[in-house]
Amino acid sequence: MARLRNRILKADFWSDGELLRWPREKRFTYAGLYAIAEDSGCLEDDCFNWKILLWGSPLDQDVTVEMIEAWRDELCAAGKLIPYHADGQQLLFIKSFHEHEHPRNPQSPNVPLPAWINYVPGSKEAKTRARYDVMEIGASRPKKKPGKAVAKVNGNGTDDGSFDDFWAVYSQMRTENRLKAKTAWKKLTKAERVFAVGVAQIMVECIKRGQQTLKYVPHATTYINGKRWEDWRDGIPVGWQDEAAGRAAEQQSVLDDAILAAYKEES
Numbered sequence: 001m002a003r004l005r006n007r008i009l010k011a012d013f014w015s016d017g018e019l020l021r022w023p024r025e026k027r028f029t030y031a032g033l034y035a036i037a038e039d040s041g042c043l044e045d046d047c048f049n050w051k052i053l054l055w056g057s058p059l060d061q062d063v064t065v066e067m068i069e070a071w072r073d074e075l076c077a078a079g080k081l082i083p084y085h086a087d088g089q090q091l092l093f094i095k096s097f098h099e100h101e102h103p104r105n106p107q108s109p110n111v112p113l114p115a116w117i118n119y120v121p122g123s124k125e126a127k128t129r130a131r132y133d134v135m136e137i138g139a140s141r142p143k144k145k146p147g148k149a150v151a152k153v154n155g156n157g158t159d160d161g162s163f164d165d166f167w168a169v170y171s172q173m174r175t176e177n178r179l180k181a182k183t184a185w186k187k188l189t190k191a192e193r194v195f196a197v198g199v200a201q202i203m204v205e206c207i208k209r210g211q212q213t214l215k216y217v218p219h220a221t222t223y224i225n226g227k228r229w230e231d232w233r234d235g236i237p238v239g240w241q242d243e244a245a246g247r248a249a250e251q252q253s254v255l256d257d258a259i260l261a262a263y264k265e266e267s
Contacts, residue, residue, distance in 0.1 A: 002049055004035045009100045018078075018235075025063055026071045029054060030080065033094060039106035040117055040132050041097030045083065045090040047072055077256040079233055082137060082263055086112030093117070098134050106130050162193045169200045173207055173217045181220035191265035192227065198258020199229035202251050206240050209247075233259065 009031065013019070019027055032054040037043040047068040055063040072092075075081040082093040093114055108130070109119055116137050122130040163185045167178065188196065200223075206212040216239065218228060231237055232255060242248040 002036050002044060002046065002053065004032075004053055005037075005039075007034045007101055009034060013100055025067070026074075029068060029071055030075060033081075033092075034097065034101065037094055037097060038109055038111060039101075039103045040109050040111075040113055040119065041094045041101070041134075042109065042111050042113060042117070043092055043094070044111060045072070045092050076263070077260055079259050082114070084114040084263075086114065093137075095137070098132070104129070106132055160190070160193075162190075162197070166193070166197050166200065167220075169197060169204055170220050170223070172204045173200075173214060174219055176219050177221050181224060184221050184224040188224065189265070191262040192229075194265055195258050195262040196224065196227075196229045198254060198261065199232050201258075202232075202236070202240070202254050205251070206242070209242075211242060212240055 013031070019030070022030075029050065032050070033043065036050065036053060047065050050068055051063070051065050055068075072081065076083055076092075080095060082095055084091055084093065089112060091111055091114070105122070106119075106129075108121065113119065114137075116135045118133045118135075120131050120133060122128055163182050166185065167181070170181075171178075185193070203212070203217060207214060207217065218226070222228070236248075236251055236255060240251075242251055
């Protein structure tokens with residue numbers, strides 16, 4: 001069963017503009033997850049247990065497991081929590097955990113790690129401390145001799161037909177160098193392809209409404225090679241946000257769906 005740990009969050013955690021827009025209980029729960037998470041930043045997806053650990057007082061009966069489940073889903077959609085599966089378990093990774101927490105002697109994991117985190121034990125002989133190496137989310141742990149079979153499993157270097165879906169969207173803005181774009185597309189993982197299409201859909205709507213101009217739309221090859229959709233991971237960039245509240249909500253919904261779909265491919 002999970003337990004609470006001593007954590008020290010940086011001051012900017014409490015002044016984060018996005019977090020300050022959340023209800024107090026949701027912010028408290030999110031902060032509490034840092035204490036529940038292991039030194040890897042990972043924890044079990046168990047809202048019932050979170051309720052016991054974080055809201056166990058008799059005065060907290062108004063905070064229900066159902067409310068916590070809704071907050072968890074919102075945190076996943078916002079990219080704060082990264083869901084993944086390992087060893088038949090549903091788990092979560094706190095994306096910003098290692099920005100705030102730096103355990104001097106991190107403990108070995110009790111819950112399975114995602115592919116993008118690797119635990120390196122300490123060595124008395126080499127006088128090194130244990131550590132967690134955190135790679136780009138969605139990346140696989142490095143192999144000594146990756147071969148063609150590895151690339152095929154990861155979806156790299158293959159053409160699964162998704163480029164046609166991407167091009168049907170992106171060509172509404174720019175149509176240059178289709179073949180170069182297709183070659184670059186083959187290097188992407190399935191998760192990156194899903195995210196790339198989702199962001200492109202929002203961009204197209206912005207251009208059609210005259211909210212943004214084509215001069216800010218990169219060539220498809222530049223968009224793919226530069227993984228420009230990553231600029232949208234923490235929210236819709238300035239200049240692309242719709243001023244109308246209703247359309248802005250629709251934009252954010254499309255972006256949240258793209259991020260969540262990408263995470264499902266990564267896990």
